[in-house]
Amino acid sequence: METISMSVLKKANELEQMTEILIIGEQLRFRLHEERIIKDRRYHLKTYPNCFVAREVLNWLIDRKEASDREIAMKLMQKLIDTSIIHHVVNETEEFKDGKGFYRFRKDDGTFPLDQEVKVFMRGQRIYEKVMNTENALLQAREEDGTKYERTFVASQFVDWLMLEQEAKSRTEAVQLCRRLLEHAVIQHVAGKYHFVESCLLFQFRLNFRRRRRLMELLSEKPQAVLESHDSPFCLRKQSHDKATSFQSVSPTNEVKTVSSVRRSSLSSNSSLGYFHNVPISSINPYVPLSNPRSVLKRPVTLDELLAPGAPYIRKTLTIVSDAVGWGFVVRGEKPCHIQAVDPSGPAAAAGVKLRQFVVSVNGVNVLHEHFRKVSSSILNGPRTIVMEVMEETKS
Structure with a gap:
């Protein structure tokens, strides 16, 4: 049986850092497109497609707390230039400068080196x-x-x-x-x-392509390690460097409950583990769960009870637009499925998704009789924008 040589291991570690930079750059490109920072711009009667202005991006990085100050923001953008992720639209050799200069992602103009x-x-x-x-x-x-x-x-x-x-x-x-x-x-x-x-x-x-990367990882010598379970395909985007990591979900009563985040794409830890569980389970930090947390439902609710005339539930129709990371919620259960966790900073929370809501339909298809894995799959294989009908308990 062929063992891995030291040269292969060394090469893999080097490539791992490179691929992390590629993923970080791609996630940033999606976000800037979504927020219209990247757009066609005109200068001296010439139109430059899919560009961003250096000063605007620096302001955006600071406003989104992706960089603590302008100097750090400059270093992050320079790193993207050094790794051929972005470039000046005219001068290929120009360093990143704070000003009105136009820059572009190489993925947007077809100059990315393959x-x-x-x-x-x-x-x-x-x-x-x-x-x-x-x-x-x-x-x-x-x-x-x-x-x-x-x-x-x-x-x-x-x-x-x-x-x-x-x-x-x-x-x-x-x-x-x-x-x-x-x-x-x-x-x-x-x-x-x-x-x-x-x-x-x-x-x-070894790589989790869906995990939300922080731009600050560009300045790290080694990529951040991640523990993750893929029991649910939705992205919960909690940035953390604590050993005891949890995910805070906002409940319908506006209280904050701590729910173990076993399915997220952005949990960071300081361990030396790979992007999936690649060490014996017994050696993993006991505070990091390896199974789904207990249901957040206060009690089991049957489908008959949910649909009974006069039941204390109201229907809502929510429109959720996925960002570059995901939708930001987790579903569990079957007949009916319920919302198990919500990322407070994600698209789902912004659309009104809350804990303990029951999923009635997704994009017009009734899913009340489906298992959560079937519901998850239908969302992942569908469009970025989902229209989801839910039922939530009325306040007494």
């Missing part, structure tokens, strides 16, 4: 999203050498899945693809010992 590393990264991102958006038993908790690991896939089963999804034409091509993904820090052996071989060995995704 070297081998970037191509493998983009391939890995597509495969990751496909795995997360399909209902299958590929990722499970499994044991290897007497140690249990979360969110693992069996090497041979993953090869079968790649061929089934037409990501590879043959088993040999699928194995070669997996080896490239490992060498480029997208996947890893659960214990970090072995290279990819078609076997019963367990592997995990």
